[in-house]
Every structure is written in C-alpha cells, then in structure tokens.
Amino acid sequence: MNNVLFVTWDGGGNVPPALGIAAELKRRGNAVRFLGHPSQRQAIEAAGFTVEEFQGARPWSVLEARSGMTAPLAYAAVFTDRGIGDDLVASVERQLTDRVIIDGLLVGAMKGAGRAGIPYTILVHTLYGVMHTALTQGPLSLIAKGKGFNAARLYRDAERILAVTLEELDFGAHDGVDYTGPVLPEIVPAETVTETASADADAASVPMVLVSLSTTYIDGQCEALQRILDALSGLSLRAIVTTGPSIDPTALRAPANAEVHQYVPHDQLMPNASIVITHGVHATTMLALAHDLPLLVMPMNPVFDQPAIGRIIAEQNAGLTIEKTATVAEIRGAVERILQDPSPYRQAAARLGARIRSQDGATVAADLIETDVPVRQA
Known part of the structure; x- marks a missing residue:
C-alpha cells in the first residue's frame, strides 16, 4: 500500500481527473489524501477523501469576478505561489508519504518539493503541449521566470508526467510523457x-x-x-x-x-x-x-x-x-x-x-503511480 498525496487547486476542470485517479488508488487499498484550497473541501470530502487546507498559500476563489488583465495575473499568482510548496513540504513532514502528485500548473508546489528533495509526479489535466508551452513560453512563462521559476527544469525533474488525454490529439512529440487517456465517469448507455x-x-x-x-x-x-x-x-x-x-x-x-x-x-x-x-x-x-x-x-x-x-x-x-x-x-x-x-x-x-x-485513464494512471519509477534522463 502507498500513501499518496494529491496537491491541487480550485480551478474547476482540473479536479475531476485527480479525484478519478484517487478513487482507483483507494479502491486498490492505497491511502489517499488531498492538499488544496479551503473552497475545495466540500467536493473532495464528498468524494470520500481527506483534505488538508493550504495554510501558507494566498487566498483564492475561482468564483471571484475578475476582468481584463486582473484575471490572468491572479491565476499566475496561484501557479507561482511558494506558500503552496511550503504547505506541501509541511504535509509530507507530518505524515508518511510515498507518492506526491502535483497539478501540472502548480510550479510553486514543484519548486517546494524539489527544494526539499521530495520526488513528485506531475498530473497534466489537459493537452500537455498546451500546458507545457504556457509555462515555458509567453506571458505566464515571463511571470514565472520573473519570480525565479524555471518551469522547464521543474518538469524535467519530475519522476513522471501523466497526461490524462488522447496522445493523438496532443500536437507535437512529447518524450517522457505517459499518456493515460482521459479520466472520465463511467459511460452509461x-x-x-x-x-x-x-x-x-x-x-x-x-x-x-x-x-x-x-x-x-x-x-x-x-x-x-x-x-x-x-x-x-x-x-x-x-x-x-x-x-x-x-x-x-x-x-x-x-x-x-x-x-x-x-x-x-x-x-x-x-x-x-x-x-x-x-x-x-x-x-x-x-x-x-x-x-x-x-x-x-x-x-x-x-x-x-x-x-x-x-x-x-x-x-x-x-x-x-x-x-x-x-x-x-x-x-x-x-x-x-x-x-x-x-x-x-x-x-x-x-x-x-x-x-x-478503449482506454481507462484512471486505471492506467493508477498503474503508473503504483509502479517503481525508472530513473529519468536529465
């Protein structure tokens, strides 16, 4: 049995894939908990998981009205929030943790884990090509770099990168990415x-x-x-x-x-x-x-x-x-x-x-999380 920590944020569509994978891990007997924003507590607990609220992270609500440039700047502040990384490290120090799964946008969490020597897996909840490009090129990349984050390095340093999408829809060749297929509810006739x-x-x-x-x-x-x-x-x-x-x-x-x-x-x-x-x-x-x-x-x-x-x-x-x-x-x-x-x-x-x-994304992702991770090439 593994003790698995999912580090997430209140962003809407990023949460269901994490919950779906967590449910499959729990079904197999793994102990699973979440670390996220206070506004996520109700949904995560309703899904049957323990949730720890961020203590050092900035206050955040995805429902707060934002217009113009205030919206992308507010989202960038969440992704680069070093307080999330500090909370991750504190959680791992409090409780035995075998696997840490970090939402693919939370470079602040990745930085904190890397600084503390905590291995982590990145969960990409959309097209990898879009997410990686957003973090390494363009406005979000400039903001991250200005705050001292090298997103490309943080991705290279991850144990694994799980992308919960169809590889054929993800433009370009992406070495080192494990495509699990989408994580979805059961399809009912x-x-x-x-x-x-x-x-x-x-x-x-x-x-x-x-x-x-x-x-x-x-x-x-x-x-x-x-x-x-x-x-x-x-x-x-x-x-x-x-x-x-x-x-x-x-x-x-x-x-x-x-x-x-x-x-x-x-x-x-x-x-x-x-x-x-x-x-x-x-x-x-x-x-x-x-x-x-x-x-x-x-x-x-x-x-x-x-x-x-x-x-x-x-x-x-x-x-x-x-x-x-x-x-x-x-x-x-x-x-x-x-x-x-x-x-x-x-x-x-x-x-x-x-x-x-044809592919159960939650099952494939759980298999990979439970499997010993081979050494990634730098």
Whole structure:
C-alpha cells in the first residue's frame, strides 16, 4: 500500500481527473489524501477523501469576478505561489508519504518539493503541449521566470508526467510523457438513463442540445450564454443549459424550448444529447466525445487550452469552433450545420469516442503511480 498525496487547486476542470485517479488508488487499498484550497473541501470530502487546507498559500476563489488583465495575473499568482510548496513540504513532514502528485500548473508546489528533495509526479489535466508551452513560453512563462521559476527544469525533474488525454490529439512529440487517456465517469448507455431534467415524451422526438460553459467566473460569459439561448430559440430542438455556480440561472432569458439549471450531471444528460455547446475545456470535451457527440466550441478564455482544443475539434471534423463574440445568427447557423443528417461531425466524434472508451485513464494512471519509477534522463 502507498500513501499518496494529491496537491491541487480550485480551478474547476482540473479536479475531476485527480479525484478519478484517487478513487482507483483507494479502491486498490492505497491511502489517499488531498492538499488544496479551503473552497475545495466540500467536493473532495464528498468524494470520500481527506483534505488538508493550504495554510501558507494566498487566498483564492475561482468564483471571484475578475476582468481584463486582473484575471490572468491572479491565476499566475496561484501557479507561482511558494506558500503552496511550503504547505506541501509541511504535509509530507507530518505524515508518511510515498507518492506526491502535483497539478501540472502548480510550479510553486514543484519548486517546494524539489527544494526539499521530495520526488513528485506531475498530473497534466489537459493537452500537455498546451500546458507545457504556457509555462515555458509567453506571458505566464515571463511571470514565472520573473519570480525565479524555471518551469522547464521543474518538469524535467519530475519522476513522471501523466497526461490524462488522447496522445493523438496532443500536437507535437512529447518524450517522457505517459499518456493515460482521459479520466472520465463511467459511460452509461442511453437506454439506461433517466434524465434529471424534464423528460416530456414529445421532446424526446427532437434533438437535445446540452449547453455548458465554464463553472468559473469569466468576464462576458453570461452574455455569451444569452446569445446561445437566443440562437436556439425557435429551432426544432430542446436545450438544457447548465450554468454552474458562477451564473444565476434566473439571470438568463430562456426560450420555450430551453431549460436552464445551475447543475445537472453531464454524464446523465449526454447519452440522450445530439450536440454539446461548450467553451472547450478538456474534461467536458473528452466526455462529449466519449459519448460520440459533436461539439460547438466557443472558447471563453483566450490564453490557455480552450482555443487549442476548439482548433483541434475543428481539424478533426468533430465539430465547429466560433468566437466568444459570435452573433446569434452565427451560433444558430453553426448548430444547424452540426445537426444536419447525416452528420459528418457525428461520425468524426464517434471515431474519437471509440478511442477514448478503449482506454481507462484512471486505471492506467493508477498503474503508473503504483509502479517503481525508472530513473529519468536529465
């Protein structure tokens, strides 16, 4: 049995893959605990794990309203927070720890572990090419370097790098990266699903569109959701919109063919959906593809993985990508193209879906974490 520590942060889509791998490790008899922001306690404990709250880290809430340059600067401050590294070291000193798994953006945690001689594994919760590039090139890299962090070195010094994505979607050659496949909930066949939202018999005869943008606060997102709802109004379909905690559902005007909820589990809705409209976050995109669903991607954040994932979906012909500022007419036209019958987008999504379902990401990741780590080349 191993004692495993996951070091995470309150960022939304970065957490479910860690919880999925942790659940598989726990099922095998390993002792697993988490270290993260206080706002994560409820979700992590609900998943059945012990969580230690950061003591030395900066206060942080992913739901706090930030606009302009304040948003990327605030995120960069989390990633380079040396207090997280200090808390990691203190946790390992308090409690026996055999494996330390660090979220791939937390260079402050990696720096603290390396300084204390604590071996660590990096968990990349999106495309490795995007994450590594963001940390080693561009604005985030400049901020990190200015604070004394060499992200490329911190990645090279890791025992292992686990990327929970499909290797074929990750652009470029990335030596030293173990691709586990996406870590997702169990895929349930459509005929076994009872929808949480209304299931009117007449509604079942028309396509269902699932709309879900970020669960975190992003400037302009409420307005984008309203344009999506306006675009779907009057079409022969029914829409289910999930807003997450950052947007009050009552702030949106829903047409007669749409329902707006703060939360409905996507794995309960996707088996009966025909298309997913999303901002291009990795977890939702992979889950949609695992259900053979084409996507309409509207990136909300221009500086990380969402534009890249949208571009890849379009290149793979598994959907379309539109701008955050797309008009009602542009959104409606894109939805109608994807819903055409027969749909080449659905066929391409099904091809990728088969690849995703062929590999259990949580099992592969747990196998690697439990395996003795070979010496990495410097």
